Amino acid sequence: MTLPKTVAFFPEAAFGPALNSVGIAQAVEALGHKAVFLSDPGFLEVYQGYGFAAHAVNLSAPMPADQMAKFWEDFINGHIPNFNKSPYEQIDNYVKDCWTAIVDTARWAQKDLPGVLARVQPDLICVDNVILFPAIKQFGKPWVRIISCSENEIEDPDIPPHLSGCGEDDRAAQAAYRARFDEVIAPIHADFNAFLAGCGEAAYPLGQFFEASPHMNLLLYPEPVKFKRRHPLPPERFQYLEGCVRQEAAYEIPAFKANADEPLLYVSFGSLGSGDVALLKRLIAAVAKLPYRALFNVGGYLEQYGEVPDNVHLAAWYPQPSVIAQVDAVIHHGGNNSFTECLYFGKPAIIMPYVWDGHDNATRVEETGHGFKLHRSDWTEAELAAKLKACIEDPVMTAKLAATSAFMQSRNGPQTAALVLDRLLK
Template sequence: MTQRTRTVAFFPEASFGAALNCIGIAQALRELGARPVFICHAHFQGIFAEYGFAEYPLQLDSPLSAADHQHYWERFIERNVPYFDQPPLAQIDSYVAPAWEAIIDTAIESEKPLQQLLARLKPDAIVLDNVVSFPAIAAAGCPWVRMVSCAETELPDTAVPPYLSGASSSDAQACETYREHYLQATKPAHERFARFLADCGHPALPAGQFLEDSPWLNLLLSPTPVRYEREKPLPAERYLYLDGCVRSEAPYIPPQFPRHDEAPLIYVSFGSLGAADVAMMRRLIDAVAQLPYRFLINVGAYREHYDTVPDNVYLDSWYPQPAVLRECQLFIHHGGNNSFCEALYFGLPSVIIPYCWDGHDNARRAEEVGVARYLPRFENPLAALPGALAELLADKAMEQRLGTVREQMQASRGTEAAARAILGICAD
């Protein structure tokens, strides 16, 4: 008897980091004979179709159109650019608490459309890559998977620094100060979300948490070299660490540069949020124009803001990042989890200049374990950048260490492991 094709519905948040690592797992599921489909916010359509997957856009229970939602988030990001230079503790009030309120708005607007769509799709499993709960998923009548695309700190433990803190686990005072302030500042958002969950018949969540673990399967993008020793280890039967979760891309051919065309090639990407900080990106371009390297720089949707480009710099709105990293010798990024993990997957040293969210956590951890340099934005990172690049490119011990990490991660076949684990929980 032929086994029927399993339908796995992915629901990533409307960010490229979550979307693209889900694509890697969906590619592996497709190779195993499953039918991956993507539920997406209407303003994020097209990303998944480019990789050959069916898309099901949510029609939000909101007076705003898809274009209005896109503009809402663009305005939210641009309003918050001034806070990107603050340390994590200050960002709790200026950025983190308002961000939770905005995220909760989207979750509430998504609930009814998501219920309707899941009833129509009838998936065998759902993969949620988000930071908040959606009661419709828990009530869909099939197993669901929590995908932790942010730092491992998202899953609390007494031996792990607080989520979004950028603190070291060895600095107990900094951890406690951040934890207390975070709980106080996010309490109104948490209480509002709790009322919504109760109205949906969904269990309450602990203080400061907006998403529960899945009772079936939880996937973590936290490679072996950067994992924390937890006070309470996560049970292996429900928590799977993915040492590599990188999508497949066609090969990338670097452009020719009028200057330094034989020099080391460095990729620069601060994600869609960081690209909105055009002033910072211009300062960075001015800084690297004086350096003896080639630079590929991702400027996102803001390409028209750059009239002149140095001879050793190439700008674009989009790069197939995994394919690009294969050609590079170093990566400058914001510490987003995809960039963080892909740098390790390809054995590249990194300069991490975070500006918000879990980038702070990843930057701190990467420097602690010796796989990157952390240059805080609130400490004039561009002044330290030339020295950091020269040191990393000359560091043979790090090169050897990262080569071992690359071999281990690429041998782990993380996307296939994730796909098999997802199929393993599908209802009969």
Template sequence: MAAPSTIALFPEASFGAALNCVGIAQELRRLGARPVFICHPGFSGVFSECGFPEYQLADDASGPPTDWNDFIERHQDAFRQSPFEQLESYVGPTWDAIVDTAIRVEEPLRQLLSRLKPDAIVLDNVVMFPAIANAGVPWIRVVSCAETEVPDENVPPYLSGCGGSPGPGWQKFERAYERVTGPAYRRFSAFLAECGLKPPETSNFLSASPWLNLLLAPEIIRHRRQAPLDPQTFVFLDGCVRHEAPYEPPRFASHNDAPLVLTSFGSLGAMDVVMMTRMIEVFSTLPCRFLVNAGHWRDAYREVPDNVFIDSWFPQPSVVAQASLFIHHGGNNSFCEALYFGVPSLVMPYCWDGHDNATRATEAGVGRKLDRYGWSDGGLAAAITDLVADKAMAGRLKANAKTMQAAAGATRAAEEILKVAGAPSIGARAS
């Protein structure tokens, strides 16, 4: 009997990518493969808690590793700016830090892959790691950010928050993006050349995999591309959600029969306690139950209204499945989970592809975009009550949820990965 295929999954240092890969790994394991995780410093335990072997990526000591929590804290003033303004204040510095990380971990990653000897490598990241391209095995790219990460003439510029049709606004953003990211791109291209690799296309830090590319872009929000992606190497996943333990909402002091609303701005967005406190004051006036994900800042909230429950973490898919509304930052995992369970989104973005998803939620009629800081109490309250009461939107979303759940995106992803890895018959392994 053949040994199970070893699939190494390497997500970027974010919980969105990490938890997306967990969902795929769960299906790989069910189909008989051996998924293992390569994890950045700070993510130790995230994957082992889900039952997967994890291998900490060492640092070559050429410089201090990027502390992403500290990085976000130093740049959080940028979250009050427009996507265009963030190019200078946030996007440029972020790409510099990403390139620094890729260069610094190259040798430790090469050594780790030589020990693991995987049959395939799954890369859920925005940048290429030469050790992966040179490992001698197929590698799979996962795009767990918005579809805008893969450019096209009819797709809005990545990170721009632009909507509508191509025009001067798109072109202005693209020119500014190339200018701001140019130094990091040139530095990264030189590094790739040193490693024997061709640089990616201008302003793009990761080319398509020649084997397989998986995109978390459900049909209901997908863009109509001018140049359709090759279905032989690009697979859209219409539902890729991890399994979580069931969650029973707590008993509230009031409103126990009212609609349930989840609010979560991710592990980094939770640090804005002042903004969240403002929101909770509005929540206290509404006939809903609110679950608020406060991350490491849970103890910063002293007085909590009767219809609000605050915790540092929730099993998000289990909660979203019971919710009538999901208020989030536009992270692609959160956005796709809302769609998977037929729940409208109130998107309040603060950076990266959250801007793109917020605009797309409004355009596709699956939610609404609200400025993270430029809202009034009445405006926030109206957005929440309107979305909860929108029966037409709810009907469309529930119908779409059935389609996405039937598509079984995590299973499709695992099957396609095993094909690339040259695994034995999937059916035989699953039996």
């Protein structure tokens, strides 16, 4: 046991990375160290709610937290028409707009981050983001990169490019995606490299906005679904955390007026994806005709739903790990938390991706036999019913999920991460 040290966590301002870091931070404190958070102002209360000190780092022009939340909600909702496009087609709209915004966050962070680090004086910094914040490299202490998205965020020539949704063996599609991504992103990337030069950092190759840490990199992706790489990741610098599933409060399944003893579904498109009310209403109508019960996460849009079927329950939020552990199948958007939680608890999933690594996770869940990929709008009720039936009754899929779940649950992701960080602190 080392003397108590301070570990600073700097997750992306999204609930997936935020809550994963909370789980690791709790395990770090269980070893006797102090965990603190560096945070976009809009997420300070999330970390404080778990009892951690949190220090604001502006990632955009300062504005009240409710306005910031509204900004990202509007950003996502404004792109709903693009959600039905292929990952390749999204490069010119959603992906381009995202990277433009992300580069801007790096510029803003550089204004606050040096001063915040000087005040906090961490002994180790853990950053979960897709872009380099130069002040972290320049602080003079070891830093760890957490990869909470798909593992293909760390590139390899033999695996699909990040965000592409390409199959593992579809080399032509992979090449086409890489070429188009590089073409569209080139001006944004040049702008970022100019920023890096101004901070005294070397330029990155086209398409790269971050690097692997020379100290340690923690991947939340589970080993049972990882890709076959041409260049395997060296274990002394890359640690898989098997989903790193956090603990949440217990959840009691509500009583249903219909289908009381039938299989239970959970449907969620995440805090931002719940803005696609039309899709969720269509799914509710479809599930109403099936021999199941269903919990629907509708986010902050509960008032937009009228009377619901007797086999459906709506809520603005669920303690997701506690819920997934109790259901029979899940329909979700492919966010990495939902993806890994389903695998951890051995639950089959139908993934309807809309953006970012949801495309990669949807392809991966199907090609590894853990569930199905389904287009968000191009599906019929008969197709949905058939895939749900297969999820619940297919013995091959059930066995595959049971093996993956047993493997993941035999590991303790947060504790593994904490022990790795403890070794670095020594």
